[in-house]
Amino acid sequence: MLLKAQWVLPISKKPIEDGAVVVEGSKIKAVGKYKRLLGRFPDEEVVDFGKAIILPGFIDIHTHLEYSIFRGLLDDLSYADWKIQLTMKSAGLKKGDWELSAHIGALEALQSGITTIADITGSGASLKAAKDAGLRGVIYYEVADMDHTKVPQIIVDAEKTISRWNDMVSGTNLIIGLAPHSPYTVSPPLYKKASEWARQTKLKMCTHLAGSKAEYDFVKFGSGVLPNEYWDLMGWGDILWQPTGVSPVKYLEEWGVFDGGDVLAVHCVQVNEADIDILKKYDVSVAHCPRCNAKLGMGIAPLPSFAHRNLKVGLGTDSPASNNTMDIFDEMRIGVLLQRGVKGSFDFTAEDFVRMATLGGAEAINMESEVGSLDPGKQADIVVVDMSHSHQTPAREPYSALVYTANQENVVLTMVAGKTLYRDGVYATLDEQAILEKSEPIRKRLKLE
Ligand SMILES: [Zn+2]
Known part of the structure; x- marks a missing residue:
């Protein structure tokens, strides 16, 4: 052809x-x-x-397809309040609801020209939707718990789940990775154990990192909404959390999270120059999510500093729960405009952002030999x-x-x-009408809860 x-x-x-x-x-x-x-x-x-x-095809290196049903339900909230609301609303979803939600995300990905995703999922719904849609990408199994005593069981469960998921993706364009969720939801020993295991088994790793000021305050000072309201909500209120006195990036370095390479860090907004040196030292890639970061008041990532260090940076739309579409064009446009309008930086052109949404994303998830540019021999x-x-x-x-x-x-x-x-x-692999129709009753239920 x-x-x-x-x-x-x-x-x-x-x-x-x-x-x-x-x-x-x-x-x-x-x-x-x-x-x-x-x-x-x-x-x-x-x-x-x-x-x-x-x-x-566009490469969207941070998605949560399974959160699509929350579109427009969690608007105008700060990051920490948004996370609390998302957690509460999530409790109302059943397995089939998550799958339906992820299929809405898959529809939108294809409509937006996204061919590769790097998705974090706890339920596995994103895996099913990406597989049904025929998308390419990395599906990271999410682990999260602050209770130190649960680490061995979480790892056993992760091994079982990932083994099952690996069977499910056989013959597809998907691979499985591991995602300890974030510094405020993953205990230090769980981070350590998860990254050791990922290193031994050569699993790709992904974590949310240095996103909000709330997360920064949590890690460095042990203060803010996250160790209080959010932890209470999660049932972690009795767990002792000692302020670490360091930035989120330094904190994860100290726990050996970056040691194995092939780590994708999502957001990286609350970072200073020393943090960026650490990311460079371990060749950590960054998923830049400018719209989500702006909407939840997380800030603007220091892209010029990433570029000066030659960090591998791709774009992520995050999820419709926060952002509210997976429109990669909006992501590029708002990304470049924020650098100009707020930072006064002309370091980036339209071409730079198209590259970030294609080849840059492929490099960030180490798939540039297969995708990201139109070259003979590539997919x-x-x-x-x-x-x-x-x-x-x-x-x-x-x-x-x-x-x-x-x-x-x-x-x-x-x-x-x-x-x-x-x-x-027209979709070749997904039944758009059936997916959209089924979403309405779920959404009505969520609104009432
Ligand atoms: Zn995310």
Whole structure:
């Protein structure tokens, strides 16, 4: 199949005007000027997208597909209050509800041109939805508990669950990782044990880190809402928590969490220069979630400092519970605007943010040899963004058009490993109507609780 459009953005190379991509099976066979490729591959079926951009599928390196049912239910709250409300509302969900919720997220991912996710799930619902949808990615099994005595049992359960999940992802484009949730929900021995085990078994690791000021105050000073109201809610009120006197990043370094490599740290807003040195020292990648961080009042991550250290940084939409869509275009746009409008930084261009949402994300989860750019031999994870609408006209520069004018409704094709999963509003693998209809009764119940 030969896909052609006004623009092809390989990301690894300069944009190609009147470009094309040849897909053979699950992989990219060739990328270049349409006329030249037509000469080389005269028998290929040509699909012409016209005034559109063909680019690698977006890589969303922080998602919780299973939280999608909470969209719009937890607005206008600070991070700690949001977390308390999310925890309380979550208690009202049954297994089937989580799965339905995750399927809503999978629908939106495909509609937004997201082909790879790095998702944290406690229930496994995200795994089921990502598998059903045909998405690629890393599904991290979440562990969280402040009770030190429970560590051995949690590890035993994690081993069993991950073994089962590994069987479930056999033959798919998904792999399983491990996610100790965050410094305020994971005890030091659980962090230590989990990261040792991940290191021994070569599991990818992910953790929320240095997100909110509430988390920072919790770790360093032992104060704030988290060790009080939130811990009481979780039944951890009797557990002693000693202030550590250090930043969240330093704290996790001291417990050996970064020792094994292949660690993805989510948020990294409350970090200073010494913290960023630590992240660099252990080659920790960062999931940058600018919209979620802004909406929950967490702050703005110091992207220029990440860039100066050459940290691996990708974009994450987090979850509709906080953000409220998985629109990766909004994430890029707001990400760059926050750097300009609040930080006064012109360090980042539209092109930088498109790279962050594609190849940068692939590098952050160490999958850049497979995905993230349009290069022969890589997986055919491809999206096409229509550029023919009035809000995009005239469009002369494709990076500018993607970041400053496009939105998820403009995605017309989402392909993973050569398979078309979404085309012109139609899903190949998911029953959109059934999923959306079933969501209403669950949502009504949650609203009442
Ligand atoms: Zn998260």
